[in-house]
Amino acid sequence: MKKGILLFLLAILFSYSQSFAQSQDVTATGVAAVLQGDKAIARDTALNDALRKAVEQAVGTMVSSETVVENYQLIRDSILTKSQGYIQNYKVVSESPSPELYQVTITAIVNLGDLKNDLGALGILMQRAQKPRVLFMIAEQNIGQEFYMFWWHGKSEFKGQHYDMAASETALKEEFLNKGFNVVDSSVATGKIEVSNAYKIADLTDAGAISVGKQLGAEVIVKGKALAKEGPRNTGSKVGSYIADITASALRVDNGAVLGSARGHGVSRNISEVTGGTEALEKAAREASGKIIDQIIAKWSGEVSGGGLIQLTVRGIGEYSDFVKFKDIIQGQIRGVQAIYQRSLEGGIAVLDVEMKGNAQQLSDEIARKNFGGIPVKVIGASANTVEVSLGGAVSAKTMSTPPSSPPAAQPSPPVPAAQETSSFFEADEYLVFSGDRDENGRVGKMVTRPTATNPEGEFLMYHDGQKVWSKFFKAVRSAAASELQLGSRIYFFEGNHKEGVYYSPKDKSEARLESWWRDPVTDNSLVNNRGIVTVGRYRVDVSNAFVEKK
Numbered sequence: 001m002k003k004g005i006l007l008f009l010l011a012i013l014f015s016y017s018q019s020f021a022q023s024q025d026v027t028a029t030g031v032a033a034v035l036q037g038d039k040a041i042a043r044d045t046a047l048n049d050a051l052r053k054a055v056e057q058a059v060g061t062m063v064s065s066e067t068v069v070e071n072y073q074l075i076r077d078s079i080l081t082k083s084q085g086y087i088q089n090y091k092v093v094s095e096s097p098s099p100e101l102y103q104v105t106i107t108a109i110v111n112l113g114d115l116k117n118d119l120g121a122l123g124i125l126m127q128r129a130q131k132p133r134v135l136f137m138i139a140e141q142n143i144g145q146e147f148y149m150f151w152w153h154g155k156s157e158f159k160g161q162h163y164d165m166a167a168s169e170t171a172l173k174e175e176f177l178n179k180g181f182n183v184v185d186s187s188v189a190t191g192k193i194e195v196s197n198a199y200k201i202a203d204l205t206d207a208g209a210i211s212v213g214k215q216l217g218a219e220v221i222v223k224g225k226a227l228a229k230e231g232p233r234n235t236g237s238k239v240g241s242y243i244a245d246i247t248a249s250a251l252r253v254d255n256g257a258v259l260g261s262a263r264g265h266g267v268s269r270n271i272s273e274v275t276g277g278t279e280a281l282e283k284a285a286r287e288a289s290g291k292i293i294d295q296i297i298a299k300w301s302g303e304v305s306g307g308g309l310i311q312l313t314v315r316g317i318g319e320y321s322d323f324v325k326f327k328d329i330i331q332g333q334i335r336g337v338q339a340i341y342q343r344s345l346e347g348g349i350a351v352l353d354v355e356m357k358g359n360a361q362q363l364s365d366e367i368a369r370k371n372f373g374g375i376p377v378k379v380i381g382a383s384a385n386t387v388e389v390s391l392g393g394a395v396s397a398k399t400m401s402t403p404p405s406s407p408p409a410a411q412p413s414p415p416v417p418a419a420q421e422t423s424s425f426f427e428a429d430e431y432l433v434f435s436g437d438r439d440e441n442g443r444v445g446k447m448v449t450r451p452t453a454t455n456p457e458g459e460f461l462m463y464h465d466g467q468k469v470w471s472k473f474f475k476a477v478r479s480a481a482a483s484e485l486q487l488g489s490r491i492y493f494f495e496g497n498h499k500e501g502v503y504y505s506p507k508d509k510s511e512a513r514l515e516s517w518w519r520d521p522v523t524d525n526s527l528v529n530n531r532g533i534v535t536v537g538r539y540r541v542d543v544s545n546a547f548v549e550k551k
């Protein structure tokens with residue numbers, strides 16, 4: 001009896017811990033205008049705003065701020081409008097009523113499990129992973145079959161037995177499609193790809209699955225085995241019981257990393273052996289697919305909030321000192337890089353794992369733009385999770401000791417964007433948002449709620465942290481003409497791209513959104529015509545980085 005009570009209590013504790021692990025504590029503040037003196041309605045509105053912002057914060061831990069911005073309308077309509085459905089419970093921490101505004105601060109527990117499922121159903125998390133294509137490779141043995149059947153054998157017959165698409169593989173595809181995954185159609189592969197005889201087996205190795213996946217353009221492989229067999233049957237009954245089991249794992253094609261693995265079990269009853277086995281296989285596959293999808297979503301969510309590993313292969317290493325310098329610059333000067341782990345170095349080729357808040361495309365773009373102090377670094381390949389670069393080999397000692405026949409060329413300045421490029425840094429609904437009228441430092445935000453006659457503040461979704469703020473201090477800006485760079489004129493300039501004491505315009509729209517902007521009056525314009533430099537406050541600014549307020 002005592003043992004039974006103990007097991008019951010342990011079960012409750014386990015259930016509680018699982019529930020807690022799927023929840024997140026959030027503090028959020030909601031604000032509402034007090035209309036016609038009705039503070040009760042204003043309080044309710046402010047409380048609903050706080051609940052919505054609590055869910056927004058939880059969404060921000062699962063997907064990037066850029067993804068939130070790009071899909072804000074979809075997220076707002078499908079998730080934020082039912083925000084209370086994701087709140088397990090909440091507590092009002094403080095209230096600040098005033099004649100014009102009512103402010104409510106809460107602590108809330110957000111159910112991450114439901115939120116992940118809905119984000120997955122909307123395909124939002126698929127965008128974070130750049131919409132990978134999934135290929136299924138499941139070897140299946142149903143009742144009445146003597147061997148495991150699998151499509152990568154390359155024929156419609158296997159050892160004299162004809163087979164169609166595996167029931168378990170079909171069920172897996174349906175579940176992944178329902179969650180927004182892109183699925184590769186393996187039926188087009190028969191006879192059109194080269195599969196090594198060594199890989200024409202049911203117990204397919206990871207290397208074999210990856211080889212086939214690359215030929216079909218897949219980014220993720222789900223491989224495994226499924227088996228159905230007859231269960232116990234009541235004497236004299238025409239209805240039999242059938243059981244099925246499946247084991248499957250998900251792999252990244254480019255680096256072989258395991259995204260998830262699971263087992264599934266299914267039971268059915270039917271008069272027909274084949275139908276009963278098929279139903280059991282489908283149930284087992286759906287159980288396994290749910291577990292694998294949850295693991296994949298958790299993996300991607302963790303990479304967004306805490307950073308993931310990107311495999312960086314470095315070729316052409318001639319001098320070890322160049323390689324060390326390259327690593328130091330990656331570690332210290334690439335945004336989002338948190339750590340570098342050296343896995344191997346042999347024959348002038350090194351393999352590194354870069355822990356980074358960002359994806360491989362962002363890493364390769366940053367490397368392509370970075371100056372490595374004379375080391376000829378080139379990006380020669382990239383995929384969703386890998387980057388490959390070349391250091392161009394070492395400079396020989398003879399070349400280094402020979403004096404150059406002509407003076408070395410001056411380092412080129414960053415290119416001045418054309419007018420159409422600078423104007424493209426901002427969309428029509430994007431503004432520089434400041435916390436006060438005299439605040440010099442601002443950030444780019446997307447206006448989601450416009451000011452009204454009764455409320456001069458606009459609501460902005462800020463790109464750099466994914467938070468929403470209300471402010472009446474916001475400016476729409478455009479590139480300044482040279483004639484507008486007069487002494488005392490207020491100029492706005494980008495603060496995140498400076499070199500040798502000069503501030504240059506953003507490299508692209510993404511950088512413009514994520515780094516801060518500054519505003520000050522022009523204090524010196526004597527270098528505008530001959531050097532393209534204007535002094536704003538105490539800062540030297542390239543004229544391509546000078547912006548003025550739109551009127």
